[in-house]
Amino acid sequence: MSRIRMKIFVSNETDAALTFSDEEIVHGDFTPDWNPPPTIGPGERKGFQGEGNIVPIDQAVTGTEGRVRYQIEAPDGGELYIHWDSPLIESQFGNTFHVWAPANWEVTHSGGQGHEAELDIRLRRTARRxxxxxxxxxxxxxxxxxxxxxLPVISLGFLWNALFDSLPGPLGELGIDRVIDENFVPITHADAGLxxxxxxxxxxxxxxxxxxxxxxxxxxxxxxxxxxxxxxxxxxxxxxxxxxxxxxxxxxxxxxxxxxxxxxxxxxxxxxxxxxxxxxxxxxxxxxxxxxxxxxxxxxxxxxxxxxxxxxxxxxxxxxxxxxxxxxxxxxxxxxxxxxxxxxxxxxxxxxxxxxxxxxxxxxxxxxxxxxxxxxxxxxxxxxRIKSVRKALRASGPPPYSVRGAVVANRAAGSVTRWLHTI
Structure with missing residues (x-):
């Protein structure tokens, strides 16, 4: 087994710089020249890499696990905490991560599975998405x-036709067809909910x-x-x-x-x-x-x-x-x-x-x-069809909204009708 590696990239999509404050390696070490960067500025994407230890014959003996902390340099900032664990022998949980940010900040992560893995971390200010x-x-x-x-919902006729639609060839060859009345022999009814x-x-x-x-x-x-x-x-x-x-x-x-x-x-x-x-x-x-x-x-x-x-x-x-x-x-x-x-x-x-x-x-x-x-x-x-600007705005997001503002903006962009067709 070759060396286990974990690349971690942080995308700073905020207006605040991130300043390195602390790190700890539990298993393995940081890859040379892949240490946590001292700062990650607004709009920057930077990374570091942890790797497990090996014996001289290139056989892995540990996974890689560690913690890195950054300070969010803002009046309402705090600590960005990153913990990763890529073990030598994976469990049913796979590689695991704890990536936390303070209140009013949103951090997400994706990827990071496997023994040659890449974890992407994204930091943004809290907002409704x-x-x-x-x-x-x-x-x-x-x-x-x-x-x-x-009102019948699930019936014997309905189930039969669902089966036929999934196996039309074999059933058709036997002279078997769909039933005409899908409501034949009701099993459940609509009052149970749809x-x-x-x-x-x-x-x-x-x-x-x-x-x-x-x-x-x-x-x-x-x-x-x-x-x-x-x-x-x-x-x-x-x-x-x-x-x-x-x-x-x-x-x-x-x-x-x-x-x-x-x-x-x-x-x-x-x-x-x-x-x-x-x-x-x-x-x-x-x-x-x-x-x-x-x-x-x-x-x-x-x-x-x-x-x-x-x-x-x-x-x-x-x-x-x-x-x-x-x-x-x-x-x-x-x-x-x-x-x-x-x-x-x-x-x-x-x-x-x-x-x-x-x-x-x-x-x-x-x-x-x-x-x-x-x-x-x-x-x-x-x-x-969507024809009302007021109804379009009501269906598109939470208040407040302005009918007049939407009309003016979309007339300037070309056509209110064209905009309604995209809603």
């Missing part, structure tokens, strides 16, 4: 996730530069085009062919909360707090930074009552030190913005998420959350 032109007020459905109990279908459908309207229908009441007829579409998208949101099993696995009373138990040490799994803070939030954050909406599964049970679980849509966040505020569209709350607040410092205990806003009856305990994979856009029915 949002998916462009999306806010729950105008993008969410005007009706809540409340449905008539007589949150995942509503989330995916809202994402579809956004992808098509459309608003959802303005009705404040959910569809009540089984042959309603919007109901049928939301029901189909509910099935898609379960990600049955991918990682949809997480809705069940994370709901088990036997699934560990923290990452310090025997079952984790033995390498079998990662606890709910690790999944939530170290896996899910960075994935959601990366989506939002890239301008993508991020569908999220909320685990709201630890006794396999999976009907209690829920799906929401993340579209903005704010990170101050280790405190995170995640803004979501919640189908249970119609067009009201809801926030989830949590701290990502430690992963050795239970997940603690505070829900801000909405009906207290919807404030279930959150045991874990994760990013839902497998979304691909489709064309939803009954979408509305």
């Amino acid at each position: 949002s998916v462009p032109n999306f806010h729950a007020r105008g993008r969410g459905f005007a009706f809540k996730n409340k449905w008539d109990s007589g 949150c995942g279908g509503m989330v995916y459908t809202v994402m579809d309207y956004y992808a098509q530069h459309l608003f959802p229908p303005e009705s404040t009441s959910s569809p009540v007829l089984r042959d309603d085009a919007l109901f049928g579409y939301i029901r189909d998208r509910l099935w898609d949101s379960f990600d049955v062919g991918g990682q949809g099993h997480r809705f069940l696995g994370y709901s088990s009373p036997h699934y560990p909360n923290g990452d310090e138990g025997v079952i984790q040490t033995a390498g079998f799994t990662r606890g709910r707090s690790w999944v939530t803070y170290r896996e899910a939030f960075p994935e959601i954050q990366a989506d939002i930074d890239a301008g993508r909406l991020s569908p999220v599964g909320l685990i709201q049970t630890d006794n396999l009552d999976i009907g209690t679980n829920h799906q929401v849509l993340a579209y903005a966040y704010e990170k101050s030190g280790q405190d995170v505020t995640l803004y979501i569209y919640d189908p249970n709350e119609a067009q009201q913005e809801i926030a989830l607040k949590f701290n990502i410092t430690a992963t050795d205990g239970e997940v603690h998420v505070a829900r801000i806003g909405g009906d207290p009856k919807n404030d279930h305990r959150i045991f874990c959350f994760f990013r839902i994979n497998g979304y691909s856009p489709k064309s939803p029915p009954n979408g509305l």
